Amino acid sequence: MAMFTLNSSSGVSSPIGSPGGASMNSDVTIKVPFKQRTKIGIWNVRTMAQPGKIQNAIQEMRRIDLKILGISEMRWTGANHCDIEDFKVYYSGLPKKLEYGVGIIVHKSIAPKVRNFVPINERIMLIQMEAAPVNINILQVYAPTSDHTEEEINYFYTQIASITRKIPKKEVLIVMGDFNAKVGQGRTGNHIGPHGLGERNKQGDKLSSFAGENDLVIMNTFFELPPRRLYTWTSPQDGKKEGLIVRNQIDYVLINQRYRNSCKSAKTYPGADINSDHNLLVAEFRVQWKKLKTNQSNKPYDYRKLKNQDIKKRATEMLKKELEHIKNSPETDVKIDMINTAIKKVKTEVLVRDPTKKKSWMTTEILELMEERRMKKQHDKSGYKIINTEIRRKIREAKELELKEKCAEIEMAQRRYDSFNVHKKVREITGKLKKKTVGKLENEQGEIIIDINEIKETWKNYVEELFADQRNEHEIPNTMTGPDILVQEVEAAIRSMKDGKAPGPDEVQTEILKLLEENFIIELTNIYNNIYNSGIIPHHWLKSEFIVLPKKQGAKRCSDYRTISLMSHMLKLFLKIIHKRLYRICEEQVSPTQFGFMKGLGTRDALFSVQVLFQRCRDMNCNIFACFIDYQKAFDKVKHNKMMEVLQDSGMDGKDLRIIKNLYWNQSATIKINQENTDEIKILQGVRQGCIISPLIFNLYSEAIFQEALENMEEGILLNGKRVNNFRYADDTIIFADTAEGLQHLMDKVTNISRKYGLEVNISKTKSMIISKEKIEGVQLIINNKVVERVKTFTYLGTTLNEDWDHSQEIKCRIEKARSAFNNMSKLFKTHNLTVEMKMRLLRCYIFSILLYGVESWTLTEATTNRLEAFEMWIYRRILRISWMDRITNESVLQRMKKDKEIMHTIKRRKLEYLGHILLSTLRSRVRFPLGVDFSRKEKFVLGMACLSSFLSFFYLRFLGTKHLIL
Structure with missing residues (x-):
C-alpha cells in the first residue's frame, strides 16, 4: 500500500x-x-x-x-x-x-x-x-x-x-x-x-x-x-x-x-x-485497466499460403493424419466435429498470418529533423521555418520513393500473373483499401445509442421484426424421392466453390476443404447422404451470423444498413449439390422474361432486351407506358408456407423438399456487433441470406406471383401473337403496356397478387415513364390509392433510361463516371514509375470497364462517337501530363503512347462478340418484328439503313414463351 x-x-x-x-x-x-x-x-x-x-x-x-x-x-x-x-x-x-x-x-x-x-x-x-x-x-x-x-x-x-x-x-x-x-x-x-x-x-x-x-x-x-x-x-x-x-x-x-x-x-x-x-x-x-482474455478465434489466417506447394503438402498431410480415424465414428455429428477440429488445427499450425510489420515511407532522417524543429520552436522562429521547409521537401521525396517502389511491385506482380497483389497494390496507392466507414446508430426517436448492450438489443429487435411472421408447420408429401449424392457431385461442387469467402460460425474455410483427398471425399459423400436421406441437418449448420454494413454514407438507422449472413461452408458445399438439381427445374419453369440468376444471362441481356423492344416500339410509333417496380425488402418478405407450396408444385424431389423445409423451419441467427454477438433470433420469413439456393427459390417464388397475376391478361406489347408485358432481373421489375389503361390494369393485378405472397410495392421508389414520340400529359398511375411519380429518366440496372430513349444521355453519364474514376486514380496514372503498357492494362480494368458498361445496347451516332474518342484522348493527355495549351496534336499523343485509338475498336469488338454469343446459343432463331405498322418505301429504306448502321443495337429480345432473336 x-x-x-x-x-x-x-x-x-x-x-x-x-x-x-x-x-x-x-x-x-x-x-x-x-x-x-x-x-x-x-x-x-x-x-x-x-x-x-x-x-x-x-x-x-x-x-x-x-x-x-x-x-x-x-x-x-x-x-x-x-x-x-x-x-x-x-x-x-x-x-x-x-x-x-x-x-x-x-x-x-x-x-x-x-x-x-x-x-x-x-x-x-x-x-x-x-x-x-x-x-x-x-x-x-x-x-x-x-x-x-x-x-x-x-x-x-x-x-x-x-x-x-x-x-x-x-x-x-x-x-x-x-x-x-x-x-x-x-x-x-x-x-x-x-x-x-x-x-x-x-x-x-x-x-x-x-x-x-x-x-x-x-x-x-x-x-x-x-x-x-x-x-x-x-x-x-x-x-x-x-x-x-x-x-x-x-x-x-x-x-x-x-x-x-x-x-x-x-x-x-x-x-x-x-x-x-x-x-x-x-x-x-x-x-486500473481491466485484463482481457485474448480471443483466439480472431487470429488472422493467410490462405494464400496454400499456393506454396510445400505448405500445401504439409497442410494436406496434417489434415489426412487428423482424419484417419473418421471412418470409425458412426454418427454424422461426430464426423463433422472431427472435420471441424482437424481444419482448425491445420489453420492454427500452418496458416497463421506472419506478423510482418508494414513498411513505412517515413524515414529516420525526417523524424530527426522533426525533433530538431521542435528544439527551435521556442527560441528560433526563422530556424524553425527553414527546418519545416526541409521536412516538407524530404517528405515529398520519401512519398515519391514509396510510390516508385509500389509501382515496381505492381509490375513484378503482373509479370508473375499475380492479379490479387496487383489489385491490392492499386487500391493501396489510390486509397481504396480502407474498410467500410463505421457508422452510428439511432433509435426510433432519433437519439444516438451509446451503450453496446442497447445497440445489440436494438439490432436484435430490428431483425426479429424484419423476419417475424405467423408461420404454420408445413406438411410435405410422404413420397421421399431423390437420387443419392454421388462422389462426382461432391468433387464438382468442391471445385466450383470460390476461395476468399468469409467463414460461418464454425470457421471452416473452402480452401481447406479443397485439400481433402479422394478417400475423405468419399467419407464426406457418405455424411451428405446420411443428411440427405434422413433430412436431419446438423444443428450448428442451422446457425448463421449476421454482420452489418452501411448502405450509404451517414447511415443512422438499422434500415440504412445491409445485413450480410455468414454461414457454414460445409453447408454451402452440401447445398451446392442441391442447387444443381434445383436449377434444372428452375430453368424449365421460369419465364424467359426473368434474367436474374440464370446461366448464361446477365444484366447486359436484360438491358439489351429493354433497349431493343422500347426503341423499336418508339421507332414504329407504338407508345409504351412503363412502371419500374420496387419491392420493400423483397428477399426478406418471402412467406415460408407459400414458398414451400411453390416448390412443391414445381415437382421437386421429396428429399430436396424435406431438406429445404428443415433448413428454413429450424434456422436461427445472431448479429455480430463490435466483436460481440446478440442472442439467437428465429428467422420466420424471407429466403436465407448467403445461401446458394436462395436466388433460385426466389426466382420460382416470383414466377408464381407473375404467372398468377398475368394469367389470361391481354395487356402488353403484341409480339408474334403473344403479349409481352414485363422484364425482370431478380426483383428489379419493369411492367409495361401500350396503353395507360392497360398498365393500370396490370399494376392493380400485380400489386394485389404480390401482397398475397407477402411482397409490398414501395410507392416512394416505384416510378412510371412514358416512351413516346408525342408528349403525353395528364396520365397518372395509381397504386394503393397513391399516385406513382412519373419521371423523365430512371436508372435501371446501372443504366440511365429516358423517355426520349436517347442513348447520348447514357453515354454522357458513363463518360462522367469513368472520368470521376480516373481522377480518383490519377495518382497512379500520372506517375512516371509505371510503364505505358501497365497503365493501359489498368485503364482497361478500372476505367474502360466503367465507360463501356451496357455498350452492347448502345446506338451510336457521329456525335457520340466523337465524344467517346475525345474522352479517350483526354485520358491519354492526362497520363502523359500534356496540357491543352501545349498545342500537341492527337497523332503526336498516340505516337508517344505507342498505340492507336482503341475505344471504338473495343466497342465494335464487344458488339461482335455479343452477336456471336447469341448466334451460338439457343437464341439463334430469327423472326420478324410485326407491330402492325405500315411504312412507306422511303420510310422502310431510312429505317433499314439506320438498323444497318447500328446493326448490333437491334438484334436481340427474349419474350414470353419463345426464345427468338428479333431483327
Whole structure:
C-alpha cells in the first residue's frame, strides 16, 4: 500500500474507479493502492491530412509517454479506425471534405480495452473502454469558433449534453478537446477552478453552463501553474507588436465530479511540436485497466499460403493424419466435429498470418529533423521555418520513393500473373483499401445509442421484426424421392466453390476443404447422404451470423444498413449439390422474361432486351407506358408456407423438399456487433441470406406471383401473337403496356397478387415513364390509392433510361463516371514509375470497364462517337501530363503512347462478340418484328439503313414463351 500526500487546491488524486469525495480546497492525506498512471493528451493539430503529421504526433506521444491523444481538426474523411505502427487511430470526419474532424490515438497496450467507438459527427466522437472497477468513456470534441452562428454553437452543446446524459453515472466520463472558449480566471462553483487564464468570453459562458448542468469539472483550471503551462493557443497577433502577448486557454479536459480526484495533473507542454498554433495539453490520471482474455478465434489466417506447394503438402498431410480415424465414428455429428477440429488445427499450425510489420515511407532522417524543429520552436522562429521547409521537401521525396517502389511491385506482380497483389497494390496507392466507414446508430426517436448492450438489443429487435411472421408447420408429401449424392457431385461442387469467402460460425474455410483427398471425399459423400436421406441437418449448420454494413454514407438507422449472413461452408458445399438439381427445374419453369440468376444471362441481356423492344416500339410509333417496380425488402418478405407450396408444385424431389423445409423451419441467427454477438433470433420469413439456393427459390417464388397475376391478361406489347408485358432481373421489375389503361390494369393485378405472397410495392421508389414520340400529359398511375411519380429518366440496372430513349444521355453519364474514376486514380496514372503498357492494362480494368458498361445496347451516332474518342484522348493527355495549351496534336499523343485509338475498336469488338454469343446459343432463331405498322418505301429504306448502321443495337429480345432473336 502506497501513501500519497498532496497539498494543492486540486485535492488528492485517487485512482479512477474510486469515487472522489475530498474537498477541492482542503489538504487531505489518504491511503490509496498504487495504480497505473496514464497520460491523456489533447491537441488541436490544425490538420492530420498533411503527410507526416500522424507520424509526428506518434513521435511526440512516445517522447512524452502519452497512452491516449485526443485530436481536434483531424481533417480525415469518413469515420473509421486504422493501425499505424504501435497505435490505433479512431477518427470521425466529413464524408468528403477535409474540414473539422476529431480523432483519438490509442497505444496498442490500451487499444484492446476499447469496447465501443461511436462517431457522432465531424465535431464529436466517443470511445468506451473497459477498466476496473468501472468503465471509462472519452468524448473528444471540436467546438465551432465564434465565427459560426449562434444556432451552430448551441446545437454543438446540445449534442454533447445529450451524449453526456446517456453515460451511466457510475462510469467515468472525460470530455476533452478544443472548445474555442475562454472560461477566464477565477473560481465558479465547483466546476471551474481559480487558476484559469484571461477573461471569460461568451463561449466561456456556454462552456461553464454546460459543465455546471452536467456535473462536470474543468480540470485544467484547478492546478496552480505558471501561465506558460496554462495557455493552449497562440494568436496570429502574438508578438506582432512589441510587448503584445495574445495567448489564450481554449482547450480543456473535463471529468465528472464523482471522479475529479483521479486527475493528478493537467498542464500544457509548450515544447511539444507538430507545427500547430495550439499547445499540447496533458492530463495525468490513475487508471486500473481491466485484463482481457485474448480471443483466439480472431487470429488472422493467410490462405494464400496454400499456393506454396510445400505448405500445401504439409497442410494436406496434417489434415489426412487428423482424419484417419473418421471412418470409425458412426454418427454424422461426430464426423463433422472431427472435420471441424482437424481444419482448425491445420489453420492454427500452418496458416497463421506472419506478423510482418508494414513498411513505412517515413524515414529516420525526417523524424530527426522533426525533433530538431521542435528544439527551435521556442527560441528560433526563422530556424524553425527553414527546418519545416526541409521536412516538407524530404517528405515529398520519401512519398515519391514509396510510390516508385509500389509501382515496381505492381509490375513484378503482373509479370508473375499475380492479379490479387496487383489489385491490392492499386487500391493501396489510390486509397481504396480502407474498410467500410463505421457508422452510428439511432433509435426510433432519433437519439444516438451509446451503450453496446442497447445497440445489440436494438439490432436484435430490428431483425426479429424484419423476419417475424405467423408461420404454420408445413406438411410435405410422404413420397421421399431423390437420387443419392454421388462422389462426382461432391468433387464438382468442391471445385466450383470460390476461395476468399468469409467463414460461418464454425470457421471452416473452402480452401481447406479443397485439400481433402479422394478417400475423405468419399467419407464426406457418405455424411451428405446420411443428411440427405434422413433430412436431419446438423444443428450448428442451422446457425448463421449476421454482420452489418452501411448502405450509404451517414447511415443512422438499422434500415440504412445491409445485413450480410455468414454461414457454414460445409453447408454451402452440401447445398451446392442441391442447387444443381434445383436449377434444372428452375430453368424449365421460369419465364424467359426473368434474367436474374440464370446461366448464361446477365444484366447486359436484360438491358439489351429493354433497349431493343422500347426503341423499336418508339421507332414504329407504338407508345409504351412503363412502371419500374420496387419491392420493400423483397428477399426478406418471402412467406415460408407459400414458398414451400411453390416448390412443391414445381415437382421437386421429396428429399430436396424435406431438406429445404428443415433448413428454413429450424434456422436461427445472431448479429455480430463490435466483436460481440446478440442472442439467437428465429428467422420466420424471407429466403436465407448467403445461401446458394436462395436466388433460385426466389426466382420460382416470383414466377408464381407473375404467372398468377398475368394469367389470361391481354395487356402488353403484341409480339408474334403473344403479349409481352414485363422484364425482370431478380426483383428489379419493369411492367409495361401500350396503353395507360392497360398498365393500370396490370399494376392493380400485380400489386394485389404480390401482397398475397407477402411482397409490398414501395410507392416512394416505384416510378412510371412514358416512351413516346408525342408528349403525353395528364396520365397518372395509381397504386394503393397513391399516385406513382412519373419521371423523365430512371436508372435501371446501372443504366440511365429516358423517355426520349436517347442513348447520348447514357453515354454522357458513363463518360462522367469513368472520368470521376480516373481522377480518383490519377495518382497512379500520372506517375512516371509505371510503364505505358501497365497503365493501359489498368485503364482497361478500372476505367474502360466503367465507360463501356451496357455498350452492347448502345446506338451510336457521329456525335457520340466523337465524344467517346475525345474522352479517350483526354485520358491519354492526362497520363502523359500534356496540357491543352501545349498545342500537341492527337497523332503526336498516340505516337508517344505507342498505340492507336482503341475505344471504338473495343466497342465494335464487344458488339461482335455479343452477336456471336447469341448466334451460338439457343437464341439463334430469327423472326420478324410485326407491330402492325405500315411504312412507306422511303420510310422502310431510312429505317433499314439506320438498323444497318447500328446493326448490333437491334438484334436481340427474349419474350414470353419463345426464345427468338428479333431483327
